[in-house]
Amino acid sequence: MDYETIDYAVAGGVARITLNRPERLNSFNTRMHEELRDALAAVRADDSVRVLLITGAGRGFCAGQDLSDRAVAPGSEAPDLGASIERNYNPLIRGLRDLELPVVCAVNGVAAGAGANLALACDLVLAARSASFIQAFCRIGLIPDSGGTWFLPRRVGAARAAGLALLGDKLSAEQAESWGLIWRCVDDAALESETEALCGHLAQQPTRGLALVKRALQASWSNDLDAQLDLERDLQREAGGTADYREGVAAFLEKRPPRFAGR
Structure with a gap:
């Protein structure tokens, strides 16, 4: 267009x-x-x-x-x-x-x-x-x-x-x-x-993780605490499976800046 x-x-x-x-x-x-x-x-x-x-x-x-x-x-x-x-x-x-x-x-x-x-x-x-x-x-x-x-x-x-x-x-x-x-x-x-x-x-941050943060914050307005705790568990499980999480941990242990790919 x-x-x-x-x-x-x-x-x-x-x-x-x-x-x-x-x-x-x-x-x-x-x-x-x-x-x-x-x-x-x-x-x-x-x-x-x-x-x-x-x-x-x-x-x-x-x-x-x-x-x-x-x-x-x-x-x-x-x-x-x-x-x-x-x-x-x-x-x-x-x-x-x-x-x-x-x-x-x-x-x-x-x-x-x-x-x-x-x-x-x-x-x-x-x-x-x-x-x-x-x-x-x-x-x-x-x-x-x-x-x-x-x-x-x-x-x-x-x-x-x-x-x-x-x-x-x-x-x-x-x-x-x-x-x-x-x-x-x-x-x-x-x-x-x-x-x-x-x-x-x-643009240099772990984009997938930030997207999950957004989802959690938006859901918090309608969830009670128990529902939000369950959502945090589920989203953290998803975040823990990303390449960016692995890179973030590796960079921390190696004492270097992380190189996130947004995935």
């Missing part, structure tokens, strides 16, 4: 998706959803990819849904937003959460609506100090979608989640870090270098 709304590249074990509609603050339209589906399929099919990075072009990360893509003429029937979510947003969020490798997000500007929740669906979020997060749905009579009602209370607690969702206030990157919504806030000038360093580090 020739991409019009995103850029996709792979180098050094890192796949990079850049949302690329800067004139619209990288807001979602139908074409972008199609291209993101294709890019995620390419990530899953490429054994060389050890990390996925998502970021935005220009001065914004993603302003959410492009409302001009849903313009309704006077007297026309309202669009079925549930169908749009089922066709586009839910598969995108599920696809990111199910990827068996780390997903890093570099938020370079405003992340609003579904754009904010796209970032929260990633495993590690770095944000420029000038960036902000806005649950803008309430401003047009909608509810947070793209996982927003799931991510928010788990990251920041019920009271703060309600405030963000009901008021639609802008949350600075610094406050987002302080509240535990994201991993780190960094100076704008350092965002690219910090992101490259993080992705470079993850």
Whole structure:
């Protein structure tokens, strides 16, 4: 596919998706959803990819849904937003959460609506100090979608989640870090270098083991302790059979840096 709304590249074990509609603050339209589906399929099919990075072009990360893509003429029937979510947003969020490798997000500007929740669906979020997060749905009579009602209370607690969702206030990157919504806030000038360093580090790590960590953490929200202990046992058994585990032990005993292959 020739991409019009995103850029996709792979180098050094890192796949990079850049949302690329800067004139619209990288807001979602139908074409972008199609291209993101294709890019995620390419990530899953490429054994060389050890990390996925998502970021935005220009001065914004993603302003959410492009409302001009849903313009309704006077007297026309309202669009079925549930169908749009089922066709586009839910598969995108599920696809990111199910990827068996780390997903890093570099938020370079405003992340609003579904754009904010796209970032929260990633495993590690770095944000420029000038960036902000806005649950803008309430401003047009909608509810947070793209996982927003799931991510928010788990990251920041019920009271703060309600405030963000009901008021639609802008949350600075610094406050987002302080509240535990994201991993780190960094100076704008350092965002690219910090992101490259993080992705470079993850690309050298035992990818299969990290995928199992992701699976365990995600399951913990619905498991009781006994179920989680059983899952840890099962996943540890799987991890113990990997080539990376053998390499990690050998490197420790030989007092040398490990050379993980991601398998």
